[in-house]
Amino acid sequence: MKKLKxxxxxxxxxxxxxxxxxxQESDIAHIDTQKLVEAMPEMKAAQSELxxxxxxxxxxxxxxxxxxxxxxxxxxxxxxxxxxxxNAKRVEEVQxxxxxxxxxxxxxxQDLQKKEVDILKPILEKARNAIQKVAxxxxxxxxxxxxxxxxxxxxxxxxxxxxxKTELGI
Numbered sequence: 588m589k590k591l592k593x594x595x596x597x598x599x600x601x602x603x604x605x606x607x608x609x610x611q612e613s614d615i616a617h618i619d620t621q622k623l624v625e626a627m628p629e630m631k632a633a634q635s636e637l638x639x640x641x642x643x644x645x646x647x648x649x650x651x652x653x654x655x656x657x658x659x660x661x662x663x664x665x666x667x668x669x670x671x672x673x674n675a676k677r678v679e680e681v682q683x684x685x686x687x688x689x690x691x692x693x694x695x696x697q698d699l700q701k702k703e704v705d706i707l708k709p710i711l712e713k714a715r716n717a718i719q720k721v722a723x724x725x726x727x728x729x730x731x732x733x734x735x736x737x738x739x740x741x742x743x744x745x746x747x748x749x750x751x752k753t754e755l756g757i
Contacts (some may be wrong), residue, residue, distance in 0.1 A: 616745040617733040623748060624714050633706045641653060644695040648688065661754045717754045721747050724725060729752055 589625045624630050662677045669677070730747060731737075 595729040598635070614726070615731065616725070616727040616747050617717055617731045618747040618751060620714060620733075621734040622708060623718075623751060626752065627710060627714065628756060628757065629710045629713070631675045633710060635707060637699070637703055638724050640699060646698065648692055648695070651688045651691065653682075653686065655681065658684065706708070713755070714751075717751050718747060719752045725750070 659681055662674075662681065666674055666677075718730055725745070725747075727745065727747075731744075733746075
């Protein structure tokens with residue numbers, strides 16, 4: 588009799604624990620936010636705009652480099668006909684041009700990164716809002732990001748991708 592009570596108690600605790608775990612799991616969903624954002628039409632436009640800006644900077648840097656190379660060839664060819672003082676000034680000028688190109692390159696990279704943040708922020712915010720709306724409507728308390736490398740090893744819960752895409756109209 589004592590063993591039977593103990594067995595019933597153990598089964599009851601197991602059932603309660605299993606029910607609690609299942610209830611907890613049903614409150615969790617997942618979505619690959621990277622795939623979601625890549626599927627958004629706004630992202631394609633953003634990538635196009637960023638590529639255009641990148642090409643503009645690249646063209647400008649190439650132009651500066653060509654100008655530097657032309658000047659270096661000219662100065663190298665004329666070096667034997669110039670005084671040491673003139674050659675020293677020319678070396679300083681070339682170094683100044685190289686420094687300007689490097690500074691421009693660094694500034695371009697910073698500007699591009701800032702522009703990327705500015706462009707992507709509203710897109711990411713829109714995706715986050717849609718995920719929250721769908722998750723709340725379906726009763727999920729937690730949504731995990733299942734993007735590769737995000738730390739989610741097993742994603743057996745509800746995948747919200749299709750529902751969020753529907754919410755976004757994609």
